Amino acid sequence: MANHQLTALHSPERRELILRAAVRDGLLDPENAQLAGFLDLDAVAATVDSLHRAFPGSVEVLHAFAAKANSLVPVLARLRDLGMGCEVASPGEFAQALAAGFQPAQIVFDSPAKTRRELAQALELGVAVNVDNWQELARIDELLTTRPTRSRIGVRVNPQTGAGAIGAMSTATATSKFGIAPADDGNTERLVEAFRDRPWLTWLHCHVGSQGCPLDLMAQGVAATVALARKINSELGRRQVVGLDIGGGLPVNFADDLATSGYQEYVERLRAHAPDLFSGEFQLVTEFGRSVLAKNGFTAAYVEYTKTSGGRAIAITFAGVQVATRTVFAPDSWPIRVTAHDATGAAKHGEAVEQDVAGPACFAGDLVAEARPLPMLEPGDLVALLDTGAYYTSTPFSYNSLLEPAVHGATVAADGTVRFATLRRAQTVADLLGRTGG
Numbered sequence: 001m002a003n004h005q006l007t008a009l010h011s012p013e014r015r016e017l018i019l020r021a022a023v024r025d026g027l028l029d030p031e032n033a034q035l036a037g038f039l040d041l042d043a044v045a046a047t048v049d050s051l052h053r054a055f056p057g058s059v060e061v062l063h064a065f066a067a068k069a070n071s072l073v074p075v076l077a078r079l080r081d082l083g084m085g086c087e088v089a090s091p092g093e094f095a096q097a098l099a100a101g102f103q104p105a106q107i108v109f110d111s112p113a114k115t116r117r118e119l120a121q122a123l124e125l126g127v128a129v130n131v132d133n134w135q136e137l138a139r140i141d142e143l144l145t146t147r148p149t150r151s152r153i154g155v156r157v158n159p160q161t162g163a164g165a166i167g168a169m170s171t172a173t174a175t176s177k178f179g180i181a182p183a184d185d186g187n188t189e190r191l192v193e194a195f196r197d198r199p200w201l202t203w204l205h206c207h208v209g210s211q212g213c214p215l216d217l218m219a220q221g222v223a224a225t226v227a228l229a230r231k232i233n234s235e236l237g238r239r240q241v242v243g244l245d246i247g248g249g250l251p252v253n254f255a256d257d258l259a260t261s262g263y264q265e266y267v268e269r270l271r272a273h274a275p276d277l278f279s280g281e282f283q284l285v286t287e288f289g290r291s292v293l294a295k296n297g298f299t300a301a302y303v304e305y306t307k308t309s310g311g312r313a314i315a316i317t318f319a320g321v322q323v324a325t326r327t328v329f330a331p332d333s334w335p336i337r338v339t340a341h342d343a344t345g346a347a348k349h350g351e352a353v354e355q356d357v358a359g360p361a362c363f364a365g366d367l368v369a370e371a372r373p374l375p376m377l378e379p380g381d382l383v384a385l386l387d388t389g390a391y392y393t394s395t396p397f398s399y400n401s402l403l404e405p406a407v408h409g410a411t412v413a414a415d416g417t418v419r420f421a422t423l424r425r426a427q428t429v430a431d432l433l434g435r436t437g438g
């Protein structure tokens with residue numbers, strides 16, 4: 001799918017179409033559904049298509065969606081239908097991937113804290129495992145003495161290429177908690193020996209980081225991993241490392257509707273830094289999450305009240321920390337765009353006035369935008385939080401017992417008809433009481 005088509009899919013007009021249809025269909029309602037997430041399923045399909053096209057057809061590659069980015073089972077099932085695999089990093093995500101119908105061979109199990117039981121289950125099913133550390137490797141040694149496995153097993157390495165703009169998203173720093181750092185004292189030699197002793201160890205994995213990491217930094221980490229694979233193979237005199245899992249991490253542009261860096265551009269950077277990646281010597285796995293979904297989703301909420309306080313204009317809405325957790329707690333790292341709409345979902349026009357867009361939670365910092373120039377918001381209006389298809393509505397935070405909103409998938413027919421499918425029903429008070437011992 002060409003970039004201009006993707007951009008058209010990420011347009012104010014298209015979001016407005018979906019929003020108006022949602023109001024018309026009662027998916028947004030001032031009394032019964034004050035907050036909801038939306039995922040544009042046509043745009044998701046176009047994004048996945050662009051990912052498949054970006055990688056050369058001559059290389060065997062499994063694009064495993066990082067379930068942490070949006071672990072709703074119907075979303076995972078759609079991504080499976082679109083030809084993706086699934087990367088999981090907890091027993092919950094593991095179960096969600098299986099429930100979404102992924103075959104074990106399409107699932108990759110990461111996480112720095114896998115228990116014996118989880119590892120045994122993965123090995124029994126034949127799910128790929130990326131070993132995080134020496135102790136986990138010893139655990140796998142033990143488990144394999146009693147059971148053969150079809151799992152492909154790799155080691156996660158930390159290429160220590162450094163941090164991007166967001167420290168918490170940078171997984172390849174000198175002291176990162178993830179993987180084994182080959183450059184640390186004696187580790188390269190130890191890795192070579194570990195592969196020599198274990199013919200079943202056949203993959204290397206790295207994930208340099210997520211949002212905030214420049215493409216060149218990510219590609220440098222991959223290049224270091226390719227070099228290590230070649231070193232292992234040449235020292236062992238056999239082609240033991242047959243595959244490389246290069247992780248995810250393509251940064252997303254939260255500033256406007258343009259897809260500033262795409263998969264094609266990343267593949268070009270990979271070719272420049274790590275040409276051997278595409279030599280055909282290695283099978284590949286990728287683990288993109290945010291870049292697959294973020295720009296294809298938005299969150300809509302009603303404005304309940306507006307006020308001024310000390311001269312500051314504030315709109316109190318139903319979208320706050322429970323659905324925009326990162327933005328509320330770390331607004332400088334995770335700024336998001338907000339658009340203003342009237343009660344029908346139509347875009348509001350008029351003079352832009354600086355105002356804060358607040359959530360419903362009981363702490364002063366529950367703000368999704370501060371001093372944001374927007375047409376003056378009034379009670380009964382709607383706001384849309386853009387680019388929230390990954391790591392936002394799908395990953396709610398249960399502070400104040402705020403209920404998890406519904407998430408709806410939308411498709412738009414050529415004649416502009418919008419159809420919705422439920423991706424997650426809204427949590428009810430009864431669900432909440434059940435979860436909290438009521």
Ligand SMILES: Cc1ncc(COP(=O)(O)O)c(C=O)c1O
Pocket residue numbers: 066068069087110207209210211247248249250287288289290291
């Ligand atoms: C091991 C691993 N793979 C993939 C991802 C997905 O990254 P992103 O959503 O930035 O593509 C993450 C994110 O934390 C990760 O830790």
